[in-house]
Amino acid sequence: MELTYDLLIKNGRVLDGAGNHWYRGDVAVSEGRIAAVGALVGAEADRVIDAGGLVVAPGFVDAHSHADSVTLVYPQMESTVMQGITTVVAGQCGSSLAPVSPELREELERRAADSLPPEAELKITWTTFDEYLREEERRGLGANVAHLVGHGAIRTAAMGFDARDPTDEELERMRELTAEAMEAGAFGLSTGLIYPPGIFAKTGEIIELARVAARYGGVYDSHIRGEGRTLLRAVGEAIAIGERAGLPVQISHHKAAAREMWGKSEETLRMMEEARGRGVDVTLDQYPYRAGATGLVSLLxxxxxxxxxxxxxxxxxxxxxxxxxxxxxxxxxxxxxxxxxxxxxxxxxxxxxxxxxxxxxxxxxxxxxxxxxxxxxxxxxxxxxxxxxxxxxxxIIFMMEEDDIRRIMRHPLHMVGTDAGSVAPTGIMSRGKPHPRHYGTYPKILGRYVREQGVLRLEEAVRKMTSLPAQRFGLLDRGLLRPGMRADIVVFNPDTIIDKATFQDPHRFPEGIEHVVVNGQVTVDEGEYTEALAGRTLRKRGAAPTL
Known part of the structure; x- marks a missing residue:
């Protein structure tokens, strides 16, 4: 009997995302899900892609994204999908667009405008996290977006921008806002402890909110309190928050970011291993560059x-x-x-x-x-x-060295994240000279660190880009090529994939990403962006609070 599907990707080297060796096979898609995987002899489809000589893998899951900063004004997310990313975990570094205090709405709109091109206007029409997600759901998206709720947004909504401890009433309001966001579908709580207002928060305050997130099965995801001279204390604080609040810990964009700290990743990785030995579920993400990027005001x-x-x-x-x-x-x-x-x-x-x-x-x-x-x-x-x-x-600030980057990348607790928003080489999102990680994070690892340098095996690199981050954040229907999973797929050429974006010429797409499929729709076709908006706002489900 002939089987007919919506999409058939045939003759590829299938990497299922679990770290297994590739095998030659086909992947069939129907109604937005993977319908079958294997040697699908005689199968037919409305669209057939011949992947001979190419790798077929789950779509990449960006463990650390700031794409939520632009999805409401630039839903195409072009630089994201063009490097093979089909799902992003956003709301990072304590910065989410909800919750919002009505009294601060205009100030928050001004702040958002500062990070957007002049042509892009963001109107904040929501106050709660659920209202914000509903607003995003009304738009199309280039990729799927899973949201964390930012501690900075919670703190600002409860007590403004002040550098002080919260009152008992303000702390209770922060707990309530955290619970509301988790009930709306947030996947966890994020902090940015080098940025205001997170920089003003003591550890105990964060533990209180993390305990709320823990009741809903959330993750604590932290831009820790410094990655330079304060690195060891900051990693210890993140682990302690997870240990005391009882939830998993994700160390954001892990690095040793000062010359005198180079090599200290040996110690931080050992700290995480020891924490896991005590039962603390700690993992990390990383981008493969020597420089980071943030706002210039962070120098003050x-x-x-x-x-x-x-x-x-x-x-x-x-x-x-x-x-x-x-x-x-x-x-x-x-x-x-x-x-x-x-x-x-x-x-x-x-x-x-x-x-x-x-x-x-x-x-x-x-x-x-x-x-x-x-x-x-x-x-x-x-x-x-x-x-x-x-x-x-x-x-952009150059502050890391290659030995630490490779050491962290090889570690079993490591997964990949861009720490980037979404931009484009033309139009309103083409301003300035953004960090090349916006365009090149995943192709750089696959081309330079896998193919050229052998830092990782291809199968392990793909696992760190797919099933590992999906597992970490509870995206349990993504990250693997298995029947019944969401049809998020990337097809790339392992012999040519490479990043092309540089620090002086960043607005350049990578080479070697041939096809990207988001929820069953072809979003990148033969290396060209199709402008399909097949992504969805993802909500964490089935997480009733525990008492």
Whole structure:
């Protein structure tokens, strides 16, 4: 009997995502799910893709994404799907777009505008996490999006931007907001403990909210309290939060991010192994680059952020407070990741600015910008640039070394994440010089670290990109090529796959990604984006609270 499917991918080297060796076979899709896998002799389909010489694998699951920052204004998610990603885990680093306090709606819209191109307007029409997810569900998406709820959003909704401990009433409100988000379908709680307002939160506050997430089967996902000189204490804090709150821990974009800390990944990985020996379910994700990226305001000490961006700009206009900031950068502060002081001004590059007047700063480091502007020193260039851009500027900072990157990548607890949003080489999302991880994370690992350097076996790399992150976040119908699973599939050429994006020329798609299928629809076809919006907003289901 002839079997007819919606889509048939035949003659490929099938990597099922579980780490098994590839086998030659076919993958059939019907009604958005994988219908059959194997030697499907005589099968027919409305669309047939001949994958001879190509690898057929589950669609990549991005364990650490900031695509939620743009899905409501750029749902295509082009740079995401063009590198083979079919599902992202967003709401990272304590930053989610819900919950929202109605009194702060306009301020939050201004903050969102600072990270978006001028042509992209985001109107915040929601207050609760459920209302936010409903808004996203009304739009099409290029890839599936699973959301964490951000501690920063919860804290801001409950008590604003203040650098203080919450009152008992505010802490209870934060617990309520966490529970509401988990009931709406959040997959866990995230923190960003080098960013305001997370940087103001003590460990006990986070444990209280993590306990709420734990009752719903959630994950604690943390941009820890520093990845430079504070690295070991910060990893220990993350593990302690999971241990005391009783939930799994995900260490975000793990790295040793200061020259004096290079090599310390041996110790941090040992800490995680020892924690697992005590029964703490801790894992990590990583992107394969020597540089990270974040907002330029992150170069300023924690106290400067008290009260929000407008208060920060007021302090930058005050000569006495500017000198205090300069001194703190030169001398450092306890428990603060001092990017400029630890990495050097010459390793801090501006990625985007808001005004045309400063466009020439994009792609240059602060030492080059100082020389270009004729400023007396780099700190002067920094504060003047931040004032001129009203705080809306981004940076890339070189701070890691290859031995740590490879060591972390090889570790069994490692999975892959981009730490990127979604951009595009043309149109409104093509501004500036974003980190090349937006385009190249997965192809770089498969091309450079697997094929060229042999750091990982292909089968293991694919597992770290698919079933491992799917398992970690409870995406149990994705990440494997098995009948009944959602039809998220990537077809790539193992001999040619490679990243093309660079730090100076980042808006370049990779090579070797031939086809991408999202929920059964072909989203990338013969290397070209089809503009299909087949992705979905994913909600964690079946997680009633435990008492």
């Amino acid at each position: 000490p924690p106290w400067a952020h008290d009260g929000g961006v407008q208060r920060l700009l007021e302090r930058l206009r005050d000569p006495e407070q500017r000198e205090r900031m300069r001194r703190d950068i030169e001398e450092g502060l306890p428990d603060w990741q001092n990017f400029a002081g630890e990495a050097g001004w010459e390793n801090v590059y501006v990625t985007y600015v808001k005004t045309e007047a400063n466009r020439a700063a994009e792609g240059r480091n602060l030492s080059e910008i100082r020389e270009m502007r004729g400023d007396p020193d780099e700190f002067t260039s920094l504060y003047r640039l931040l004032l001129e851009e009203e705080g809306a500027a981004g940076m």
